[in-house]
Amino acid sequence: MLFSVTMRVDLPTDMDPGAKRELLQREREYSQELQRGGEWVHIWRVVGSYANISVFDVADGDRLHGILWNLPLFPYMTVEVTPLAAHPSDIRAG
Amino acid sequence: MLFSVTMRVDLPTDMDPGAKRELLQREREYSQELQRGGEWVHIWRVVGSYANISVFDVADGDRLHGILWNLPLFPYMTVEVTPLAAHPSDIRAG
Amino acid sequence: MLFSVTMRVDLPTDMDPGAKRELLQREREYSQELQRGGEWVHIWRVVGSYANISVFDVADGDRLHGILWNLPLFPYMTVEVTPLAAHPSDIRAG
Amino acid sequence: MLFSVTMRVDLPTDMDPGAKRELLQREREYSQELQRGGEWVHIWRVVGSYANISVFDVADGDRLHGILWNLPLFPYMTVEVTPLAAHPSDIRAG
Amino acid sequence: MLFSVTMRVDLPTDMDPGAKRELLQREREYSQELQRGGEWVHIWRVVGSYANISVFDVADGDRLHGILWNLPLFPYMTVEVTPLAAHPSDIRAG
Amino acid sequence: MLFSVTMRVDLPTDMDPGAKRELLQREREYSQELQRGGEWVHIWRVVGSYANISVFDVADGDRLHGILWNLPLFPYMTVEVTPLAAHPSDIRAG
Amino acid sequence: MLFSVTMRVDLPTDMDPGAKRELLQREREYSQELQRGGEWVHIWRVVGSYANISVFDVADGDRLHGILWNLPLFPYMTVEVTPLAAHPSDIRAG
Amino acid sequence: MLFSVTMRVDLPTDMDPGAKRELLQREREYSQELQRGGEWVHIWRVVGSYANISVFDVADGDRLHGILWNLPLFPYMTVEVTPLAAHPSDIRAG
């Protein structure tokens, strides 16, 4: 099923640059693997914020929680999850 | 450019059923025409609410405002607009 | 999957008593049928409010939205949906 | 009586891993003992958050406060308590 | 057990004066009967608002909900309920 | 005059245990002296929170501020003050 | 003692012009009588709002509530009351 | 001096179309006269809302309040006023 997920990131300003670089690299690889796997369907940057709006297509809430909990940036994130349904006006809805 | 738009609808509970049916029919046609034209890219229902989360791909803010202002349901809506940018981790970003 | 759902009801104070009684009767039957069917797992009253906290076990977001949208009281409700996952400390979790 | 309790956890990101592991182990045992004792009736994870929604069935507010105050994670938690009553539509209500 | 309850009243400004007088009279009698019965322990006016802060000492949440739901002014009220426990510094606590 | 006062405490989780014990001991003595003096009329624990709801009966705002400002825990508190008046339905009001 | 009071007014847009004029005239006379009596010490308009920020110097909370409750515009107002004390840096404080 | 002003408009959905047209015409003329006079410096539409963000350059708060209070749409508006000062990085600041 589909979920809209907003993730806001708040990194400490005094984080070690090397540790930060490595953390962001892992986050990127983790995200891209899930994108290629078809579960992380969309990811957009929120203009002016260290945040993204994403859409996930996953089996259920347990799977979505597993994905989000294991994000390398999860301990620095505030995450908001909105479950979605098909819209009756969607031209692609069956 | 891309915008995330959340629309919440609050119709009076005593609206005339015929007027309501006609209003919703016009809303649906208006939305589907913009979907077919490629500007209204996504529309999802928010589970449990008379609301949708949509993504628009339009020339600029003037065009987006023109589209939203002319929604048949606009006088009954609360609309929230978030400008989007490409995310550096998006596998489809150039 | 599981969802926690909070429903707050706001009926007009001048509603016709007969129409109100009939509406509440339909709501009750609708709810109890879903409880007997196993999808509406729990329903509790929030002390001091015309509101309930419920737990649903449904196939997905589309099914949950279908259930909520068809509640006889839906036009008078504000609904909040929180997707749930199994908790690692739950003694009943596999 | 019944209470719905939402607990949100905010651990410092620089906590010593050993101290953290030991703290979480104690939290888990504490929770499971109360679950087995029948006072901590339900515990669910909130998808995408370090948080749970629980239901307690306890003698009174003094007992509930005693339970929550002694949670090993209590100093790192924001806790919200909602008193519940039987719902007139509940098929299991007497 | 003890509960702190805040009740805010919002009467329509065009209510019939006779109906209003009768409603307030019933509210007063209802409240005073519960005060005399020992369940409605304290009632104070919030300065500058049509609101009160009260303390109830009742058997449980079901009883408190029954009391509040039957307040003649309940349909015009927003009610907030906070469960209380004995405070360790209270000189009257055992 | 009467005031309802809500105090929320947020102690640093890494506070020295001895300093904390001494601070809480001073807070307790300070509170109990004012309770015995008749100015701190009620103190209740908010279930699930490091917080209390109190009622003060003091000469005026200057006196109340003096009391609160000198609480040993004041630097760690968020305090909310609501002035009270006699309620017309109070059976003990003159 | 001193109180800061913010009053926001929300009159129905379809109020009868004569009734409105008469109501505002009574409000003005009521306010000015209290200003001349020394209890309503200051009244300022909030720029851009149908609202005022006032300072009252009254015997206690009961007196202030009596004054506010009897404002002709009270049924159309949202009122916020903040108790004040002398500031240690005030050059006029004893 | 400069003020940033946000105006949100909420017209009743059942307003008489003729009365509405006349009201909007008067609003437009009122606004344009102040723009030509140099006091209403900027006016922008907020995308997706019946709202504008404006900048005023007026003598003082009394003048600004006089302008806003006399807006034909004022009874239907929520107005937020933010006083501005020159920014030290502004290349046009003296």
Added chain:
Amino acid sequence: MLFSVTMRVDLPTDMDPGAKRELLQREREYSQELQRGGEWVHIWRVVGSYANISVFDVADGDRLHGILWNLPLFPYMTVEVTPLAAHPSDIRAG
């Protein structure tokens, strides 16, 4: 022109006592000089908070910002500014 200003102070609890004393002394002198100069017209303590409500009478927004920005406590403050106008019911208004 007149402004209502609310200043909330949040000092670190581990501030060096000597540095704190010196800072508060400078704040006091700074405030009193502006009070004697007639620009800082009123200052009141908010009961129960490390905060004040003040009224300023200054040339314009630039002057007010200059005053506030240079408060010794400014880096530890949250400041809210409300522009004021003469109220038509004020008996002292011309």
Added chain:
Amino acid sequence: MLFSVTMRVDLPTDMDPGAKRELLQREREYSQELQRGGEWVHIWRVVGSYANISVFDVADGDRLHGILWNLPLFPYMTVEVTPLAAHPSDIRAG
């Protein structure tokens, strides 16, 4: 297209004075270069806050995000972005 952007700055109070001076100098140069280039159209100080309200005229959301993300003060900022459109009453609108 046009965007209104509000930036709030929260610098640590214990920042090294030299590092702070250098940071603010870079921020100023960065801002002024964009002002001279015509993309950062307006910048005003919010009276009483370490904040500014700005207007940008940029190609699209990607360009605006690039500008904001690279602000030297960005890690210390909370940024709010509002897309703007031409207002039908604007005397300068075509």
